[in-house]
Amino acid sequence: MKYYLYLLFTLLPLLGSSQNIEGVVYAGGVPLQDVSVKNSRTEMATSTNSNGGFTFSDIQTGDQLIFSYIGYETKTVVVNSQNINGQLSVVLIRSDISLTEIQINKDLNTxxxxxxxxxxxxxxxxxxxxxxxxxxxxxxxxxxxxxxxxxxxxxxxxxxxxxxxxxxxxxxxxxxxxxxxxxxxxxxxxxxxxxxxxxxxxGPYYTNQGNFNTAGYVGFRTSKRINQNSVSLEYGGFDSFRTVGQFKLLDTQKSSAYVATSYYITDGPFESSQNFNRFNILGKYNYKIRKDEELTLTLFRFTSKWDASGQIPQRAVDQGLISRFGAIDDTEGGQTSRTNVLIEHERFLTDSQKLTSRAFYSQYDFELFSNFTFFLEDPINGDQIRQFEDRNTYGFQTVLSDKFYNGNTGFAYDAGIGLRYDNVDDIQLSRTANRKELLERLAFGDVDETNFYSFVNTEFEFGDFKLNSGLRLDYFKFDYVDNLVEEYETLSEDKFTFSPKLNLIYTPTDRLQLFAKTGIGFHSNDTRVVVANQGKDILPSAYGADLGSVFKVTDKLVFNAALWYLFLEQEFVYVGDAGIVEPSGKTRRTGVDLGLRYEPLPWLYFYGDATYTYARAIDEPDGEDLIPLAPDFTVTGGVNVQNFNNFSGGINYRFLGDRPANEDNSIVAEGYFVTDANINYTYKNYTFGLIVENLFDVEWKETQFATESRLRNEAQPVEEIHFTPGTPFFLRARVSATF
Incomplete structure (x- = not known):
């Protein structure tokens, strides 16, 4: 009996020493989201929520908690009994981002x-x-x-x-x-x-990404708040001028607000002035309703107008009819504007369970005048076309997420529903002359398109492995009213599609990640194509697979590689420039991605990325199965200097290899190698800079197409490369101030 009592009293302190701990991470007095928190003893990890808060289980006195976040100094906190009984408050200090801070973990997108x-x-x-x-x-x-x-x-x-x-x-x-x-x-x-x-x-491996996520996705997150006011002015070649201002309107513990605005004008390098102007404004207000609940309101507005020289035929330049920066029809151009209203709400239902919602409204208008074929269709008036639309888009999404950890195992999920509705009035394609005279309407109607979706994404962590699986359901409703026919009729089709995803990540150390990703994505077709083809092949699927790794060779060297495959089903594509439905068959792409980052010194940074792709149409005969304009080989890279005796800057390059412009490679789109550079000097709260595009003033073609066209005095049309010349040497000076 004494033995059991002795054993009981011996184990009680040990049983009581494993407890939970709560805390908040701050930076500059503001809670910091997505900070990585790791227990060095158990190797368990979590991250802070939008309120900077975190909760850890299986904590013992003496444990070391490591706090790391990109752009901040890593901090280690030793847990004591006072921390466990109270709330831990951690302050991170901002620093320059460095490769030494990067820890390879089980993230899907390291x-x-x-x-x-x-x-x-x-x-x-x-x-x-x-x-x-x-x-x-x-x-x-x-x-x-x-x-x-x-x-x-x-x-x-x-x-x-x-x-x-x-x-x-x-x-x-x-x-x-x-x-x-x-x-x-x-x-x-x-x-x-x-x-x-x-x-x-x-690739198509992400459950929260829906329509158009076949080759990949890109998301941009604007700042929730700004630390200081700033103003910048920029002037350079081609009478280019740009100014940007960011101003704090409110900054308290419970709320913050700022406004940013930008104005840009330029004539461009073309012989006919672009007369380009663009105005932008962004406003953001953030309010913390309570400790675990937050509301954010964001407003965007932009408007732009421009003239354009358009694409030009290679023969016109070769024959000396025009220069590389000349035009066949310089009455091209357009105008557009967009207004976005976004409301975001986030609430923690428990320490780990979170409900995130957002609703948005966008008003958008677009008018574009183009001439791709010159006098092919109309030898008298020319082939100018006008494309126009007036659009209202409404949408919302709600996501419930939670995380559970038990020792070296964990489970997390995201379950969401959402809706997007597009109402497009007076969408049209017309033949015009000199932007003013309407010659003929080729297409004119109203589009209503609805996309309802739901998804579930799960993550299972066990030891060094993470299994990420998910399923997405999308429903589309397509409605079109053709205003060119006498009798009113709504043409309608609908379709369901399922998109499963399965990814496996293996991270044996904090320097190596191996991954295998598989998934199905899709790309919807234009509503006018859908109703014209009675709903056939309207949501073609994309089947993808990736096998790769991210390897931190040393503290200053990171290498990544991936071997990938993507198969795309048959689809019908609406060619808006011509007003026709153009079918395309099945395609497959196989490729390799390579990347390297090297930071030999705290202020010196090298980076490079290369992609090789083998892309072919499946049902076409050999020699006629190339995919027009599909890039085979691309390379980007550069060297950057940061905070070296108040100087910063870099030289960056991009290379795009020759690629087929048509199916049999009889017309080739020429590749290019272009180098840009910038240098900046900071004195107190002022920064002075020079920006150079196309440092070596190479002649390059920014965009190219194999197009059949006819010039005014030509008897027969010619199919060849039509191109837009790339920007020549372009120098701009910039000065900015913070206050």
């Missing part, structure tokens, strides 16, 4: 953290640069700077967004059934300086 260093060392300074921050993603502009960029990723010519899902603060950017093309994604409403984080993933 590469996001590494790319955050790229962004710090080479901040985004223009709307065109935003998407270029995603490794392996290329863009091209071919309409005077006002139109959405053409996108290339993983062997896809994504056009303006058909196979990459893009969002800003959860607001979808891709426009369904757009007047210019399906998935049209205009990011110019974003002020680059307000971007706090870039989220991305390649």
């Amino acid at each position: 590469l996001e953290k590494i790319v955050a260093i790229d962004v710090q060392n080479n901040p985004v300074r223009s709307s065109q640069e935003i998407l270029r921050r995603v490794p392996g993603l290329f863009i091209g502009q071919h309409a005077g700077g006002g139109k959405a960029e053409q996108i290339f990723l993983r062997g896809f010519d994504v056009d303006h967004g058909t196979d990459v899902a893009i969002n800003v603060d959860g607001i979808p950017v891709n426009q369904v059934s757009h007047a210019h093309g399906q998935g049209y994604s205009d990011l110019h409403f974003v002020i680059p300086e307000t971007i706090e984080a870039i989220e991305f993933g390649k």
Whole structure:
């Protein structure tokens, strides 16, 4: 009996020593979200919520808790009895992001953290640069700077967004059934300086990403609050001027508010002035209702107008009819605007269970004048077309999430529902002359498209493994009213699609992650295509698989690699420029992604990414199975200097190899190698900088298409490369101040 009593009293202190601990992480007096918290004894890890709070189980006196967050110094706290009885308060100090801070863990998108260093060392300074921050993603502009960029990723010519899902603060950017093309994604409403984080993933492996997530997705998160006011002025070649201001309106423990605005004008390098102008404004208000509940209101507004010289035929330049920066029809151009209203609500139902909701409204209008074929269809008036739409988009999403941990095992889930409704009035394609005279309406109608979706995403952690599985359900309703027919009729189709995902991550150490990802995504078709084809092949699926690794070789060297495959089912594509339905068959793409980051010194940083892709149409004969404009080989990289005796800057390059412009490679789109540079000097609260695009003034073609066209005096049409010239040497000076 004495023996059992002795054993009981001996074990009681031990049993009582394993307890829970709660705490909050701050930075500059503000709670910090997504801070990694790890117990060095148990190797269990969690992260802070939007209120900076965290809860840990299985805690003992003497445990070491390691707090780490990108851009802040890592801090270690030793747990004592007072911490366990009370609430732990941890303050992190801001520092430059360094590769030494990066810990490889079981995150599905570890590469996001590494790319955050790229962004710090080479901040985004223009709307065109935003998407270029995603490794392996290329863009091209071919309409005077006002139109959405053409996108290339993983062997896809994504056009303006058909196979990459893009969002800003959860607001979808891709426009369904757009007047210019399906998935049209205009990011110019974003002020680059307000971007706090870039989220991305390649392939169709993400349950919370729906329509257009085949080649991948990109998400941008704007800052919830700003630390200080700032103003910048920028002036350079081609009479380019840009100014940006960010101003705190409110900053208390319970609420904060700021406004940011930007104005940009330029004539561009073309012989006919672009007369480009764009105005942006962003306002954000954040209110902490209570300790575990928060409300955020965000407003965006942007408007833009421009003239364009358009794409030009290679023969016109070769024959000396025009220069590389000349035009066949310089009456092209357009105007567009967008207003977004976003309300976000977050509430913790328990210490770990969270309910996140958002609702948004977007008003958007678009008008574009183009001429791709010159005098092919109309030898008298020319082939100018007008594309127009007036759109209202409504949407909401609610997600319930929770996490459970027990020793070295854990379970987390996200379950969400959402709705998106697009009402597009007077969407039209017309033949016009000189932007003023209406010659003929080719298409004119009203589109109503509804997408209801739900998803469940689960994560099981056991030891060094994480199994991520999920299922997504999407329902689409397509309605179209053709205003060119006499009798009123609503043409309607609907469709369900299921998208399962399964990913396995193995992290044996904090320096190595191995992953295998599989999933099915989809890309919806234009409503006008759907009703024209009686609902056939309207939600073609994409089947993807990735096998790869992220390896932190040393504290200063990180390497990543992935072997991937993507199969896309047959689809019908609405070609907005021509007003026709164009079918395409099944395609497959196989490729390799490689990336390297090296930081030999605290102020010196090298990075590089390369992608090789083998892309083919499946049902076409050999030699005629190439996918037009699909990039085969791309490389991006550079070297950046940060905070070296008050200097910062870098040299960055991008290489796009030659690629087929048509199915048999008889017409080739030439590749290019372009280098940009910037240098900045900071004195007190002022920063002075120089930005150079195309440092070596190479002649390059930013966008290219194999197009059949006819010039005014030609008897027969010619199919050849039509292109938009890339920007020549372009120098800008910049000064900014913080206060």
